[in-house]
Amino acid sequence: MNATDIDALSVEHAAVRRQAGAWERVRKNWSVRIGGVAMAFLLLVALAAPWLGTVDPTLFDAASRDLRPGETGEITTLDGETLEHRFVMGSDSFGRDIFSRVVYGTRISLLVGFSSAVVALVFGILLGLSAGYLRRLDGPLMRVMDGVMAIPAILLAIALVALWKASLLTVIVAIAIPEIPRVTRLVRSLVLTIREEPYVEAAVALGTPTPKIMFGHILPNTIAPLLVQGTYICAAAILVEAILSFLGVGLPPDIPTWGNIMAEGRVQFIAYPHNVFFPGIFLAVTVLAVNILGDGLRDTLDPRMARRL
Amino acid sequence: MSAPVLEVERLTIGLPPGADRAEAVAGVSFTVGRGEILCLVGESGSGKSVIAQGVMGLLPKTLRVAGGAIRLDGEDLARAAPGRLRSLRAARMSMIFQEPMTALNPVMRCGEQIEEVLREHTALDAAARRARILDIVREVHLPDPERIVASYPHQLSGGQRQRIVIAMALVLDPALLIADEPTTALDVTTQAQILKLIAELQARHGAGVLFITHDFGVVAEIAHRVAVLRQGELVEIGTRDEVLRRPQHDYTRMLIASVPGMIPHERPLDVQAPVILATRALGKTYAAGGWFRKRAAVAAAEDVSLEVRRGQTLGIVGESGSGKSTVARCIVRLVDPSAGEILIDGEDIAARRLGTLHDFRRRVQIVFQDPYRSLNPRRRVGEAVIEGPLNFGVPRAEALARARRLFELVRLDPNSLDRYPHEFSGGQRQRVSIARALALEPELLVADEPVSALDVSVQAQVLALFAEIRERLRLAMLFITHDLRVAAQVCDTVAVMSQGRVVEYGPAREVFAHPRHEYTRSLFAAAPGRSWAFGGS
Numbered sequence: 001m002n003a004t005d006i007d008a009l010s011v012e013h014a015a016v017r018r019q020a021g022a023w024e025r026v027r028k029n030w031s032v033r034i035g036g037v038a039m040a041f042l043l044l045v046a047l048a049a050p051w052l053g054t055v056d057p058t059l060f061d062a063a064s065r066d067l068r069p070g071e072t073g074e075i076t077t078l079d080g081e082t083l084e085h086r087f088v089m090g091s092d093s094f095g096r097d098i099f100s101r102v103v104y105g106t107r108i109s110l111l112v113g114f115s116s117a118v119v120a121l122v123f124g125i126l127l128g129l130s131a132g133y134l135r136r137l138d139g140p141l142m143r144v145m146d147g148v149m150a151i152p153a154i155l156l157a158i159a160l161v162a163l164w165k166a167s168l169l170t171v172i173v174a175i176a177i178p179e180i181p182r183v184t185r186l187v188r189s190l191v192l193t194i195r196e197e198p199y200v201e202a203a204v205a206l207g208t209p210t211p212k213i214m215f216g217h218i219l220p221n222t223i224a225p226l227l228v229q230g231t232y233i234c235a236a237a238i239l240v241e242a243i244l245s246f247l248g249v250g251l252p253p254d255i256p257t258w259g260n261i262m263a264e265g266r267v268q269f270i271a272y273p274h275n276v277f278f279p280g281i282f283l284a285v286t287v288l289a290v291n292i293l294g295d296g297l298r299d300t301l302d303p304r305m306a307r308r309l
Numbered sequence: 310m311s312a313p314v315l316e317v318e319r320l321t322i323g324l325p326p327g328a329d330r331a332e333a334v335a336g337v338s339f340t341v342g343r344g345e346i347l348c349l350v351g352e353s354g355s356g357k358s359v360i361a362q363g364v365m366g367l368l369p370k371t372l373r374v375a376g377g378a379i380r381l382d383g384e385d386l387a388r389a390a391p392g393r394l395r396s397l398r399a400a401r402m403s404m405i406f407q408e409p410m411t412a413l414n415p416v417m418r419c420g421e422q423i424e425e426v427l428r429e430h431t432a433l434d435a436a437a438r439r440a441r442i443l444d445i446v447r448e449v450h451l452p453d454p455e456r457i458v459a460s461y462p463h464q465l466s467g468g469q470r471q472r473i474v475i476a477m478a479l480v481l482d483p484a485l486l487i488a489d490e491p492t493t494a495l496d497v498t499t500q501a502q503i504l505k506l507i508a509e510l511q512a513r514h515g516a517g518v519l520f521i522t523h524d525f526g527v528v529a530e531i532a533h534r535v536a537v538l539r540q541g542e543l544v545e546i547g548t549r550d551e552v553l554r555r556p557q558h559d560y561t562r563m564l565i566a567s568v569p570g571m572i573p574h575e576r577p578l579d580v581q582a583p584v585i586l587a588t589r590a591l592g593k594t595y596a597a598g599g600w601f602r603k604r605a606a607v608a609a610a611e612d613v614s615l616e617v618r619r620g621q622t623l624g625i626v627g628e629s630g631s632g633k634s635t636v637a638r639c640i641v642r643l644v645d646p647s648a649g650e651i652l653i654d655g656e657d658i659a660a661r662r663l664g665t666l667h668d669f670r671r672r673v674q675i676v677f678q679d680p681y682r683s684l685n686p687r688r689r690v691g692e693a694v695i696e697g698p699l700n701f702g703v704p705r706a707e708a709l710a711r712a713r714r715l716f717e718l719v720r721l722d723p724n725s726l727d728r729y730p731h732e733f734s735g736g737q738r739q740r741v742s743i744a745r746a747l748a749l750e751p752e753l754l755v756a757d758e759p760v761s762a763l764d765v766s767v768q769a770q771v772l773a774l775f776a777e778i779r780e781r782l783r784l785a786m787l788f789i790t791h792d793l794r795v796a797a798q799v800c801d802t803v804a805v806m807s808q809g810r811v812v813e814y815g816p817a818r819e820v821f822a823h824p825r826h827e828y829t830r831s832l833f834a835a836a837p838g839r840s841w842a843f844g845g846s
Contacts, residue, residue, distance in 0.1 A: 198677035202675065205641050206745070217685055
C-alpha cells in the first residue's frame with residue numbers, strides 16, 4: 001500500500017476545531033455585555049458632559065447653597081450673568097451644582113483609571129518581558145520590584161503626590177507605579193511559560209532577532225491575561241484616585257472629582273447626605289462595571305476557563 | 310460462552326451542536342465476555358474514550374447517551390441513577406487511566422488511596438484493609454510493599470505508579486476492567502511489563518477487560534478480540550487473528566498497512582557522501598541547586614559522538630530520559646552544550662556564543678513533536694513559513710513565492726498560507742512546521758519525535774513526506790524517536806541512547822538484525838507486536 005492510497009482513505013479529521021473565535025465568545029458573554037454597556041454609558045456621560053444640562057462645575061452662587069436634589073435656584077456665570085438652574089442632585093455648601101460636578105468628575109475618574117492601567121501595563125510589559133526573557137536582568141529587576149511591592153500602594157501614592165505638584169499627571173503616575181510590580185510579575189510568569197513553547201524555540205532556530213521574538217512571538221500571547229489584569233488595575237486606580245482626593249492628597253479641591261466632592265460633603269453628611277451619596281453611587285457603579293467586564297473577559301479569554309464552559 | 314460481563318447495544322452518544330459531527334458514538338454494539346480482553350482500536354476522534362466514559366458513567370456534561378443500552382451483568386447503566394453508578398464503580402467495574410501521575414492524588418500516600426476505595430465499598434476493619442492493600446500491592450509485583458504504600462506518587466516511577474493505579478482498580482475484584490490507553494505514557498520496556506501484568510491479573514481474576522488503544526502493536530500483544538472504530542462507528546469486530554491477519558474493512562486494512570514494519574528498509578548506504586554533521590564527545594550537564602546549596606550536576610548527555618552524511622538519516626532511539634532530545638537541542642543550539650564539539654561542514658559551532666550563530670541558523674533547522682504547540686497560535690501560518698527567509702534578508706515577495714512552493718512540496722494548499730494554525734489538523738500543522746524548517750534551505754534537518762503525536766495513518770503520510778524530502782533535497786537528517794518501528798522505516802544509521810550515553814551505533818540493518826548491546830536487545834524484546842509483520846511488508 002503506498003502513500004496515495006493512505007491519503008485517500010485517511011481520516012485526518014482529528015482537529016477540525018471550529019471553536020468559536022475568542023472574539024465571538026467575548027461578545028456572547030453576559031458579564032462582558034453588562035460591564036461593557038455600563039462602561040460605554042459612563043464614557044458617553046464623560047464625553048457629553050457639557051451637553052447634559054450641566055453648568056461649569058466650578059461655578060458657585062451664595063444664594064443657592066445647600067439645595068436639596070430637584071430644587072431650583074440661580075447660578076452666576078463667570079460673565080456675571082445669573083441663570084435659573086435646576087439642581088438635579090442638589091448643591092453643596094458653596095452653592096455649586098453637584099450634578100455638574102459628578103458628571104465632570106466622571107471624566108477625571110475614567111481618565112485616571114484608563115491612563116493608570118495603560119501606564120502600569122506598558123511599563124509592566126517592558127519590565128516583565130525583559131525579566132522573563134533576558135535571564136541576566138531577571139534577578140536585579142525582580143528584586144527591585146519586590147522592594148516596590150513591600151511599600152503599601154496608597155502610602156507610596158501619597159508620598160509620590162506629596163513629592164511633586166498635585167496634578168492629573170502626578171496622580172496617574174503615583175497610582176500606576178505601585179501597580180507596575182504586579183504587572184511585571186504577571187508578565188514575567190507568562191513569559192517563562194511561553195518561552196519554552198516550541199514555536200518560540202522554532203523562531204530562535206530560524207534566526208529571529210531577540211527583540212522580534214519578545215515583541216512578535218511572546219507578547220501577543222500574553223495579551224489576553226493582561227487585558228483582564230488591565231481592567232482590575234483600572235478599577236483599583238479609580239478607587240485609589242477617589243481615596244487620594246478624599247484624603248486631600250489628590251487633585252486640588254477645585255477640580256471636580258468624586259473623591260473631592262465626597263470630601264467636601266463629608267462635613268455635613270448628616271444634614272445633606274446627597275453631597276456624598278451621588279458621587280458615591282457613581283464611584284460604586286463604575287468600579288463594579290469595570291470589575292464585571294474584567295470577570296467576563298477572564299472567563300472568555302482564559303483558555304483554562306474556556307474549557308470548563 | 311456464559312453471559313457477557315459487558316454488553317453495549319446500539320450505543321449512541323450525542324455531541325453538542327456545533328461539533329464536527331452529530332454523534333461521538335453512533336450505534337456501536339459489542340460485548341466483553343468474562344475473562345476476555347476486547348481491544349477498542351481507533352484514531353483520535355474515533356470515540357473510543359467516549360465509550361469508556363459512557364460505560365463508567367463519567368461522560369462530560371456536554372455529552373449524553375442518546376440511545377442504546379450499556380449492560381453490566383444485565384443491568385442497564387445508561388439508565389442507572391448516579392448513586393447506583395457510584396456504588397458500582399470500583400466494586401463491579403473500574404478504570405485504569407493513561408496518565409498515572411494525574412490519576413493519583415499527589416498529596417496522598419499510595420496506600421491511603423487504595424484504602425479509600427476499601428473504606429468506601431467494604432466493611433473491612435483497619436487491619437483487614439491493611440492486609441488487603443499489601444496483598445494487592447504484592448500482586449501487581451511492586452517491590453517492598455511496606456515502603457510503596459507509605460510513598461507519595463511522586464516518589465515512584467511511571468511504571469510503579471501505573472501498578473498502583475492497577476492495584477486500586479483491582480482491589481475489589483471488579484467484573485469489568487476498563488483500561489484507557491494505560492501504557493501510552495510509558496516507555497516501551499515499562500509498557501511491555503504493564504501489558505504482561507494486565508494479562509496476568511486478568512487471567513487470575515477472570516475479569517472482562519475493555520482495553521482502549523491506538524497502537525496495533527499493543528493490540529497484537531494483548532487482545533483476544535478487536536473492535537475497530539472510525540469516527541464513532543464500529544467498522545469491524547472479530548478475533549485478533551481475524552482482524553490483524555485478514556482485515557475485512559478498507560479502513561482496518563489502511564490502519565494496519567500504516568503501522569511501520571520492524572524490518573529496516575534496504576536502501577544502500579553511500580559511505581562516500583560528505584559528512585554534514587559530526588559531534589565529538591558532546592555532553593550536556595545540568596546543574597541543579599542554587600545560591601546556598603552545593604550544585605549537583607546531572608549529566609543529560611555524555612560523550613556523544615555521531616555523524617550524519619548528506620542524503621542520509623541518522624536515528625537516535627531511546628526511552629524518555631535517555632538524553633536523545635538533549636542531543637538534538639544541543640545540535641540546534643537551543644541549549645548550550647557543556648562539552649565536546651559540534652562540527653557542521655567541519656566547523657565547530659559548539660563553542661560559539663549565542664549571538665554569533667546567525668549564519669549557522671540557516672544551515673540547521675528543527676521540527677518539533679507537538680504539532681499544536683510548534684506554531685504560534687496568533688500568527689498566520691504563512692508568516693511562520695516566511696519568517697526565516699525574512700530574517701536572512703530575502704525580500705517578502707520572494708519569501709512568499711518560496712512559501713507557496715514549499716506548501717506544494719508538503720502537499721498543502723498554497724492558498725491556505727493566510728490561515729491560522731487552529732484551522733489545521735495535527736498532521737497538517739506538522740506539514741506546516743516542516744515547510745517552515747525547509748524555508749531556509751537547511752543542510753541538516755533535525756526532527757525531534759515529529760510523528761509521535763500523530764495518528765498512525767497520518768504518521769505514515771508524514772513519514773512518507775520526510776522520505777521524499779530527503780530524497781529530493783538531499784538533506785542530512787537527524788531523526789529522534791522512541792518508536793523502533795518508525796526508526797526502522799526512516800533511518801539509515803541508528804544510535805541507541807540510554808542514560809545519556811550512546812550504547813549502540815551503526816547501520817540500521819545491522820543494529821536491527823544483530824543488536825549487540827544488552828539494552829538494545831531488551832528494547833527490541835519489549836517492542837509490542839514484534840512478531841507480527843505490519844506495514845504490508
